[in-house]
Amino acid sequence: MEHRLEAELTLSGSLPSTVHPDELIPRIASEAVARTIGARGQGRLAEWNLEGVRLRIVLESTGPRPHQTLLAFARRLSEELGRTARVGVRSFVAARYRTEFSLDAPPTAAITLPLPHHLTVEGTLATLSLTALSEEGLRDNWMDRAVSLVQEKARRQTYEGKEQFWSLLSASPAREPLFRGDPTEEMLKRHWVRSGPTKGKWFLGPTAAHLLRTMERVALEEVLRPLGFQEVVQPHHDSFETLLKTGHLEGLPGEFYYVAEPKTRDPAAWERFTDLVKITRQVPEEELARMVTGPTAVSCYAQCPTTYWWLSGRTLASESLPLKIFDRAAVSNRYESGGRHGLERVDEFHRIEPVFLGAREDLLALREQLLERYRHVFDEVLELEWRTAWVTPFYMQQSGRVGVEDAEARVKGTIDFEAYLPYRGTREESEWLEFQNLSIVGEKYTKAFSIKAQKGELWSGCTGIGLERWLTAFLAQKGLDPSGWPAGFQRYAGELPTDVRFL
Numbered sequence: 001m002e003h004r005l006e007a008e009l010t011l012s013g014s015l016p017s018t019v020h021p022d023e024l025i026p027r028i029a030s031e032a033v034a035r036t037i038g039a040r041g042q043g044r045l046a047e048w049n050l051e052g053v054r055l056r057i058v059l060e061s062t063g064p065r066p067h068q069t070l071l072a073f074a075r076r077l078s079e080e081l082g083r084t085a086r087v088g089v090r091s092f093v094a095a096r097y098r099t100e101f102s103l104d105a106p107p108t109a110a111i112t113l114p115l116p117h118h119l120t121v122e123g124t125l126a127t128l129s130l131t132a133l134s135e136e137g138l139r140d141n142w143m144d145r146a147v148s149l150v151q152e153k154a155r156r157q158t159y160e161g162k163e164q165f166w167s168l169l170s171a172s173p174a175r176e177p178l179f180r181g182d183p184t185e186e187m188l189k190r191h192w193v194r195s196g197p198t199k200g201k202w203f204l205g206p207t208a209a210h211l212l213r214t215m216e217r218v219a220l221e222e223v224l225r226p227l228g229f230q231e232v233v234q235p236h237h238d239s240f241e242t243l244l245k246t247g248h249l250e251g252l253p254g255e256f257y258y259v260a261e262p263k264t265r266d267p268a269a270w271e272r273f274t275d276l277v278k279i280t281r282q283v284p285e286e287e288l289a290r291m292v293t294g295p296t297a298v299s300c301y302a303q304c305p306t307t308y309w310w311l312s313g314r315t316l317a318s319e320s321l322p323l324k325i326f327d328r329a330a331v332s333n334r335y336e337s338g339g340r341h342g343l344e345r346v347d348e349f350h351r352i353e354p355v356f357l358g359a360r361e362d363l364l365a366l367r368e369q370l371l372e373r374y375r376h377v378f379d380e381v382l383e384l385e386w387r388t389a390w391v392t393p394f395y396m397q398q399s400g401r402v403g404v405e406d407a408e409a410r411v412k413g414t415i416d417f418e419a420y421l422p423y424r425g426t427r428e429e430s431e432w433l434e435f436q437n438l439s440i441v442g443e444k445y446t447k448a449f450s451i452k453a454q455k456g457e458l459w460s461g462c463t464g465i466g467l468e469r470w471l472t473a474f475l476a477q478k479g480l481d482p483s484g485w486p487a488g489f490q491r492y493a494g495e496l497p498t499d500v501r502f503l
């Protein structure tokens with residue numbers, strides 16, 4: 001693979017006659033090549049010329065891409081000219097930066113990039129030229145990221161439309177359904193729930209709320225407390241910085257609810273807005289847009305990103321490991337758009353998210369314990385018909401991969417828990433409902449947030465207990481009549497509230 005970087009450097013002044021560029025420039029370039037490319041390929045200064053304060057150089061490499069070489073060259077040149085001639089390098093850009101790299105498979109459609117560029121592909125060999133790449137782009141390694149992005153887009157094209165990876169892990173015995181209706185329809189009929197005043201949100205009346213909280217108590221008493229998980233209460237807004245680190249920001253920008261702030265809380269500045277409300281009795285949308293900022297944060301999408309933020313930059317003492325915590329304070333918000341359905345696919349849901357950190361063996365053991373406690377709940381308390389499957393880990397879906405069939409995928413990876421919903425059709429043909437999952441992500445997040453263990457490597461994982469999903473799975477199989485409910489669940493639910501009667 002060959003790489004070629006045509007750079008233009010601007011000096012702070014012309015060189016005095018005591019400096020000999022013919023000696024200086026090739027010497028500093030070969031030092032920079034030795035330091036950044038060395039034996040990893042052939043690097044060289046292919047061309048150069050100096051006109052006044054403008055120095056043009058061309059660097060070529062068959063090893064690492066030569067932008068680090070350019071940075072080293074500019075730094076050394078500045079140092080040396082500063083000392084000998086009081087001249088520095090004021091700025092530099094890459095007029096043209098060409099690189100070759102390979103793709104997993106030939107792309108099936110055009111690939112776009114949001115930077116000035118030219119891309120050609122022959123078979124699986126791609127040649128990318130970035131033009132007018134800024135100093136910031138060179139310092140911040142945009143070329144390598146652009147290359148990864150092209151590779152990712154090509155990979156995504158090949159996998160598009162292919163089945164998601166799914167491999168059955170366990171299945172409960174079949175159970176005869178006590179109910180075949182859609183539980184949300186049934187709850188609506190009884191006024192247990194009402195579709196909310198804004199998109200995809202529901203108001204749960206006393207009975208539905210009681211049942212949702214019952215599910216929460218089952219999870220706390222049967223799974224989390226016995227395994228020693230401790231509760232934390234985390235903020236509800238996720239910072240962009242946090243979501244940049246987890247990869248959510250690039251993976252899911254169309255699924256967030258964004259948070260905006262008033263530009264001021266000074267009533268005088270809001271006078272026009274309030275006057276318009278008083279006169280028109282409508283929302284003055286233009287005036288409102290003028291008075292609030294653009295998005296400054298994201299309403300909680302999942303809790304684990306902010307849990308990792310809490311631990312960022314810290315070293316966990318051995319006595320605190322494995323660390324087992326959970327949050328149930330932040331409510332998850334997702335823009336589900338066309339996919340919304342009943343209580344099982346909503347834009348605002350209640351979830352307990354346990355997060356765990358520790359040594360690899362400790363987390364693999366904890367996963368077995370969690371699987372065992374979950375099995376106990378779904379078999380013996382809720383008496384559900386359910387199954388588990390290995391699926392594409394959520395962090396890989398974001399990068400366009402379908403799943404890997406290697407040994408590591410059974411160590412790190414995601415297990416989905418699915419329930420049969422009789423109202424959707426037969427067991428074999430209908431889509432089952434994912435009601436929770438369990439992931440071990442290795443060092444991905446502990447590295448991204450610089451979280452360390454006192455000794456050894458630190459892995460992490462999380463499991464999302466979706467309470468609306470637990471509830472709909474249960475009601476879809478058992479119906480809304482408490483007399484048919486399993487004894488284990490009845491014990492937790494106790495007496496139901498008398499629901500509000502509407503005339």
Ligand code: ATP
Nearest residue numbers: 336344345346349434435436437464465466468469
């Ligand atoms: P699905 O494919 O069903 O949308 P997902 O893969 O998006 O699920 P995750 O992002 O893995 O789900 O979220 C973990 C858990 O959060 C799910 O197992 C489920 O319990 C819950 N959950 C996710 N999205 C919703 C939603 N829109 N409504 C209710 N619960 C949800």
Ligand code: ZN
Nearest residue numbers: 302304462463
């Ligand atoms: Zn998570």
Ligand code: MG
Nearest residue numbers: 255334336339
């Ligand atoms: Mg989803």
